[in-house]
Amino acid sequence: MFDKPFSKIAIIGAGNVATHLGSALMKAGQPLHCICNRDEEKGRRLASLLGVQYIYDLTLLNQYDLIILAVSDDAITTVANQLKECSALVVHTSGTMPLSSLSVIGANIGVFYPLQTFSKQHAVDFSIIPICVYSTTEKYNQLLFSLACQLSNTVHVISDDQRRKIHIAAVLVNNFSNYLYIRAFDFLHENNLPVDLLKPLIIETALKINDIPPFEAQTGPAKRGDMETISKHLELVKNDQELSELYRIITNRVLSIYHPGATIKD
Amino acid sequence: MFDKPFSKIAIIGAGNVATHLGSALMKAGQPLHCICNRDEEKGRRLASLLGVQYIYDLTLLNQYDLIILAVSDDAITTVANQLKECSALVVHTSGTMPLSSLSVIGANIGVFYPLQTFSKQHAVDFSIIPICVYSTTEKYNQLLFSLACQLSNTVHVISDDQRRKIHIAAVLVNNFSNYLYIRAFDFLHENNLPVDLLKPLIIETALKINDIPPFEAQTGPAKRGDMETISKHLELVKNDQELSELYRIITNRVLSIYHPGATIKD
Numbered sequence: 001m002f003d004k005p006f007s008k009i010a011i012i013g014a015g016n017v018a019t020h021l022g023s024a025l026m027k028a029g030q031p032l033h034c035i036c037n038r039d040e041e042k043g044r045r046l047a048s049l050l051g052v053q054y055i056y057d058l059t060l061l062n063q064y065d066l067i068i069l070a071v072s073d074d075a076i077t078t079v080a081n082q083l084k085e086c087s088a089l090v091v092h093t094s095g096t097m098p099l100s101s102l103s104v105i106g107a108n109i110g111v112f113y114p115l116q117t118f119s120k121q122h123a124v125d126f127s128i129i130p131i132c133v134y135s136t137t138e139k140y141n142q143l144l145f146s147l148a149c150q151l152s153n154t155v156h157v158i159s160d161d162q163r164r165k166i167h168i169a170a171v172l173v174n175n176f177s178n179y180l181y182i183r184a185f186d187f188l189h190e191n192n193l194p195v196d197l198l199k200p201l202i203i204e205t206a207l208k209i210n211d212i213p214p215f216e217a218q219t220g221p222a223k224r225g226d227m228e229t230i231s232k233h234l235e236l237v238k239n240d241q242e243l244s245e246l247y248r249i250i251t252n253r254v255l256s257i258y259h260p261g262a263t264i265k266d
Numbered sequence: 267m268f269d270k271p272f273s274k275i276a277i278i279g280a281g282n283v284a285t286h287l288g289s290a291l292m293k294a295g296q297p298l299h300c301i302c303n304r305d306e307e308k309g310r311r312l313a314s315l316l317g318v319q320y321i322y323d324l325t326l327l328n329q330y331d332l333i334i335l336a337v338s339d340d341a342i343t344t345v346a347n348q349l350k351e352c353s354a355l356v357v358h359t360s361g362t363m364p365l366s367s368l369s370v371i372g373a374n375i376g377v378f379y380p381l382q383t384f385s386k387q388h389a390v391d392f393s394i395i396p397i398c399v400y401s402t403t404e405k406y407n408q409l410l411f412s413l414a415c416q417l418s419n420t421v422h423v424i425s426d427d428q429r430r431k432i433h434i435a436a437v438l439v440n441n442f443s444n445y446l447y448i449r450a451f452d453f454l455h456e457n458n459l460p461v462d463l464l465k466p467l468i469i470e471t472a473l474k475i476n477d478i479p480p481f482e483a484q485t486g487p488a489k490r491g492d493m494e495t496i497s498k499h500l501e502l503v504k505n506d507q508e509l510s511e512l513y514r515i516i517t518n519r520v521l522s523i524y525h526p527g528a529t530i531k532d
Contacts, residue, residue: 206472
């Protein structure tokens with residue numbers, strides 16, 4: 001384990017991942033020296049926020065030993081093509097893209113995937129964010145592992161296949177849960193009810209995960225097999241076809257776990 | 267507004283709602299005097315925890331002016347039948363049951379519904395829990411409103427119809443989100459990956475709700491219209507019919523919001 005496994009780090013990108021990761025690297029005293037970004041204004045803004053240099057021309061990165069691509073999945077190959085001559089270890093931060101998406105660069109490639117949802121408006125505590133690292137050699141794995149340990153208490157070496165599976169699970173708990181929040185808020189809006197009512201419940205539902213496995217934390221009409229309440233709910237949402245279908249599908253799923261054989265008809 | 271709108275309060279029930287509500291009443295210095303419960307052992311345990319009396323015989327409640335039924339929905343009518351002669355205001359704590367489920371008692375009935383998910387293992391801060399109150403008269407509404415304000419910063423007078431709609435929204439964000447957590451945990455278990463990886467993401471997804479409306483907080487492949495990642499995910503879950511179906515349905519829903527016209531085929 002090294003305190004500073006790399007001597008000069010660059011981040012390419014100026015979005016949410018670049019912002020939060022850059023800020024975590026600076027806080028951990030890691031040698032982040034520059035932000036590179038196609039959009040100069042955004043790049044300069046983040047560089048100035050972090051107190052590092054802004055660089056437009058990627059060929060100026062030849063003194064660096066770690067380059068972190070914090071760009072969208074579909075930009076990874078394009079940027080990788082511009083780093084062909086590069087001697088630094090180049091890592092991407094994607095949950096989905098394989099290590100080989102960088103292989104045009106050579107063997108000096110890796111993955112540094114922080115498993116979190118980032119947004120500019122919301123500060124996050126990086127120390128609790130799991131980081132999944134992966135590379136082509138044991139030496140690179142160790143260097144990335146060491147760097148990740150400087151930022152987070154939870155670091156794993158995770159293969160492409162494993163990372164993709166973790167990403168699917170992340171889509172379920174993050175993207176799909178958030179879709180449920182959208183539908184619930186819309187339903188309250190349509191009925192002139194204040195959406196703030198739901199916020200403590202949403203947060204408590206998530207916090208329970210720290211104490212109780214979700215299988216045990218399940219509550220509600222489907223968990224109880226309370227078909228009367230389920231019928232009343234379906235009656236109340238019957239004019240909203242999408243919401244009815246969603247209610248029916250997930251209710252049947254929960255019933256099938258806790259009350260095998262019980263089911264609501266179409 | 268009164269500091270102590272009631273002079274002698276009883277709770278019937280000894281489950282999660284009774285426990286948390288009882289504890290909140292005691293903390294707020296409200297005159298909770300007893301716990302009643304069919305199961306004597308459970309009842310005595312909660313009474314002793316709260317430092318109040320345990321009562322088995324409901325006919326002994328004639329000195330009370332507020333009786334809170336913290337029992338399951340299907341027990342409400344049964345208990346109400348035993349309180350026919352009662353002069354106290356009797357309220358239930360259910361999101362689904364109408365006020366009229368207590369009407370055998372007379373006009374001295376109401377609803378006191380804390381919108382939260384309670385579990386014994388997890389302490390909650392009652393002051394942030396929205397409480398929905400409702401009754402037959404303006405005077406009772408005011409008394410219940412005053413009591414609720416002693417426990418929480420968010421109190422609304424909410425009709426039966428409104429409360430049922432709020433309960434549906436609560437099912438979406440609580441029960442259905444928790445079902446997604448179950449599926450995500452199962453998927454990681456099946457693939458020998460540590461479920462702890464997901465916990466910070468689950469919590470952050472929920473906390474975002476305080477800063478960003480869910481419509482703006484949405485991220486992920488469907489939000490981006492990233493059909494390549496979606497195809498890869500579907501390929502990886504194709505042997506799990508339930509998970510495939512779930513992934514397909516919610517992904518199509520998110521696509522329809524952010525990329526009208528885009529859809530994944532069956």
